[in-house]
Amino acid sequence: xxxxxxxxxxxxxxxxxxxxxxxxxxxxxxxxxxxxxxxxxxxxxxxxxxxxxxxxxxxxxxxxxxxxxxxxxxxxxxxxxxxxxxxxxxxxxxxxxxxxxxxxxxxxxxxxxxxxxxxxxxxxxxxxxxxxxxxxxxxxxxxxxxxxxxxxxxxxxxxxxxxxxxxxxxxxxxxxxxxxxxxxxxxxxxxxxxxxxxx
Amino acid sequence: xxxxxxxxxxxxxxxxxxxxxxxxxxxxxxxxxxxxxxxxxxxxxxxxxxxxxxxxxxxxxxxxxxxxxxxxxxxxxxxxxxxxxxxxxxxxxxxxxxxxxxxxxxxxxxxxxxxxxxxxxxxxxxxxxxxxxxxxxxxxxxxxxxxxxxxxxxxxxxxxxxxxxxxxxxxxxxxxxxxxxxxxxxxxxxxxxxxxxxxxxxxxxxxxxxxxxxxxxxxxxxxxxxxxxxxxxxxxxxxxxxxxxxxxxxxx
Numbered sequence: 001x002x003x004x005x006x007x008x009x010x011x012x013x014x015x016x017x018x019x020x021x022x023x024x025x026x027x028x029x030x031x032x033x034x035x036x037x038x039x040x041x042x043x044x045x046x047x048x049x050x051x052x053x054x055x056x057x058x059x060x061x062x063x064x065x066x067x068x069x070x071x072x073x074x075x076x077x078x079x080x081x082x083x084x085x086x087x088x089x090x091x092x093x094x095x096x097x098x099x100x101x102x103x104x105x106x107x108x109x110x111x112x113x114x115x116x117x118x119x120x121x122x123x124x125x126x127x128x129x130x131x132x133x134x135x136x137x138x139x140x141x142x143x144x145x146x147x148x149x150x151x152x153x154x155x156x157x158x159x160x161x162x163x164x165x166x167x168x169x170x171x172x173x174x175x176x177x178x179x180x181x182x183x184x185x186x187x188x189x190x191x192x193x194x195x196x197x198x199x
Numbered sequence: 200x201x202x203x204x205x206x207x208x209x210x211x212x213x214x215x216x217x218x219x220x221x222x223x224x225x226x227x228x229x230x231x232x233x234x235x236x237x238x239x240x241x242x243x244x245x246x247x248x249x250x251x252x253x254x255x256x257x258x259x260x261x262x263x264x265x266x267x268x269x270x271x272x273x274x275x276x277x278x279x280x281x282x283x284x285x286x287x288x289x290x291x292x293x294x295x296x297x298x299x300x301x302x303x304x305x306x307x308x309x310x311x312x313x314x315x316x317x318x319x320x321x322x323x324x325x326x327x328x329x330x331x332x333x334x335x336x337x338x339x340x341x342x343x344x345x346x347x348x349x350x351x352x353x354x355x356x357x358x359x360x361x362x363x364x365x366x367x368x369x370x371x372x373x374x375x376x377x378x379x380x381x382x383x384x385x386x387x388x389x390x391x392x393x394x395x396x397x398x399x400x401x402x403x404x405x406x407x408x409x410x411x412x413x414x415x416x417x418x419x420x421x422x423x424x425x426x427x428x429x430x431x432x433x434x435x436x437x438x439x440x441x442x443x444x445x446x447x448x449x450x451x
Contacts, residue, residue, distance in 0.1 A: 018216045112444050113211065113252075113296045113303075146252040149286040150293075157289065176242065185247035187278065 006032070058129070060105040060122050062087045070094075070102055077101045079136040083126065083155065085109050085143060093141060101139070104129065109147040110154055118154065126155070130163045137167040144173050144191075202274060205229055207258045208319055209250055210299035214240060221270065222250060224258065225302045225319065230311040234260050234271040249278035253285055253295045255320060280320070284327030290450065291326040294336050297445035298322055301343050304439050315346040333424055334407065334414060336449065340431050341408040349438060352380025353405050359386050370398040374430065376437045394433060400426045 002010065006028060014024035031039050055061070056068035063069070070076055070090075080101030084090055087105050106121045130138065140155055142148035156168045174192035175184055184192075210231075211223035220239035224232045239246050249256040250273075259275035285295040298319055306312065322339040326332055344350045355362050357380030365372050373382040377392040381401065387393065396404075399418065404427060406417040419427075428449070436442045 111296075112293065112448055113300050114213075115444060146254075146285060146292070146295075150289060153287075153289045153292070185249075185278070187248040187281065 055105075059103045060087075060107060060125070061090050061103055075100075079134055080139065081126070081129065081135060081137070082139040082141050084141050085148065085151070089141065089143075099139075101137075106142070106151070109142055109145070110151040111147040121151075123155065123158075127158065127162055130159060130166055135163070135166055137169060140168065140170045144171075202259050202261050203229060204257065204259050206279065206316070207232065207256060208299075208302070208316065208323075209252055209254050209256070210303045212250065212252055218244075220250060222273065223303055224260075224273075225299075225306065225316060226258065226260075226311070227313050227316040228311055229260070229309055231303070231306045231308045232260055232271055233308065234258075234273040236273040236276070239273075246273070246276045247278070248281075249276040251281070253282060253299060253323060254278055255280040255323075280324075282323050282326070285323070288327065290329070290332065293445055293448035294326045294332055295323055297336065297443065297449060298339055300443055300445050301340065301435070304443070305343055305347055305349075305435075312346045315343060318342040318346070331415075333428070333449075334417075334419065337403075337407045337427065337431060338414060340435065341404070344434070345408065349379075350408070351434060353401065353408060354381075356381060356383035356386050358382055358390070361385075365398040365401050371395050372398065372401055374401075376433055392437070394430065396430060397426060399423050400430055403427045404430065 001007070009028045009031065010021075010024045013019055013027050014021055019027070031042070052064050053062055054064075056063040056071050057066050058071040059068060061068040061070065063071075065072075077100050080099075081104050082093060082099055082101055083104045083106060084093065085106055085108055090103050090105065093099055093103075104122070104126050106123065106126070108116050108121055110116060110118060110121065126138075129135065138155075138159055140152040142151045152170055156170075159166060159168050172195050173188065174195055175181070175188060181189070205226045205228040207224035207226035209222055210225050213221045215221050215235075218238045218240045220236045222234055222236055222239075224234065226232050236246055236250055238244050239250050248254075256276045256278050258273055261272040261274055263269045263271050282291075282295065285292045302315070302319060306315070318339055322335050325335050328335070341350070351357070351374070357375060357378045361383045363372060363381045363383055372395070373384075373387040373390070374380070374394045374396045375382050375390050375392065376394060378390055381396075382390055382393065400423065403417045403419060403423055407414040407427075432442065432446055
């Protein structure tokens with residue numbers, strides 16, 4: 001229907017998540033209408049990100065060098081590690097401005113039913129970091145899903161065995177700020193009660 | 200097609216697109232359903248916390264035309280039951296995932312088995328009892344085989360129908376994995392994929408497969424448990440065409 005280069009662009013754009021055939025066509029025509037500078041800037045940005053971005057050798061967060069910005073930052077507290085499932089989970093934690101330690105990205109959650117075993121995650125690297133010494137606390141910030149909880153249980157058990165002096169903590173669960181009790185689901189509300197604090 | 204309301208257990212979840220999730224649900228009235236839950240991963244999702252793995256919920260599902268390849272659509276889900284022990288104890292969690300794996304692997308879409316659904320829910324409810332957990336799992340494996348019409352013959356020879364009497368203490372009996380049950384001495388020669396079971400293993404299998412509570416009294420020392428688990432694993436592996444993924448996590 002279209003000239004082969006246009007058809008190729010549509011089919012490549014259509015591979016992106018959330019992009020269907022129609023949206024891919026719209027984006028392709030937008031790129032065709034764009035100035036050569038804008039179109040080339042997009043192409044360069046895609047090429048750049050693939051060429052330059054890899055994983056941090058310490059925490060396995062995304063990095064544009066051997067170490068990510070957080071691991072390279074001497075002001076961050078190296079004695080506290082926050083364990084998350086994916087690189088995308090680092091950003092919301094950073095946005096809180098509550099955590100000044102460093103991270104460890106597992107690369108997923110333990111789920112044998114989906115074929116994800118402990119060896120498929122960067123768990124051995126976490127143990128090595130903890131056993132190397134200098135760590136006082138590991139915060140388990142895996143998702144509050146069944147698989148996230150299982151991952152946290154697995155890690156907590158092994159960390160207690162390998163490094164009994166290290167404090168292992170889990171993120172609290174509760175009500176979102178500004179939410180109305182009336183609309184809270186029973187699981188979240190139940191957890192909020194279980195984790196209530198003195199005032 | 201009109202929306203259908205039923206009770207379902209979440210046996211598989213896969214994140215898709217930005218905020219959606221494709222769920223495999225084993226429902227009481229519709230059997231296995233694979234449905235898209237739009238926006239299920241959003242914090243303010245209408246499904247809230249009901250669609251987590253191994254949760255039981257009341258769902259409303261829009262069935263798509265059988266001829267098309269499109270997924271059914273989940274429009275509503277209300278949490279009915281969730282099992283905290285699966286979140287507190289890893290062994291319980293793995294046993295729960297094993298239940299989900301068997302339901303997903305052995306059942307066909309839109310083929311309801313209400314008794315199997317009930318058996319799964321009862322098993323998940325009681326996985327927090329460490330002593331009984333292996334027995335509960337075994338009961339569920341056998342319930343699965345029975346409800347799906349795959350139960351091996353444990354009393355009579357699967358080939359000729361003769362009763363197979365076995366002493367619990369000393370005897371051994373041939374068990375045909377391909378033929379699906381015990382074999383008498385006369386029928387044993389020439390049969391493919393034959394395992395040899397001890398009288399005790401066969402007794403444990405029989406007790407766990409029978410209704411009532413005789414399974415609780417079965418002598419299940421670690422050796423007998425390992426042998427029985429091995430036999431069930433071989434049967435299920437034969438039916439599934441592969442070893443269950445959760446198998447190494449169940450322990451004995």
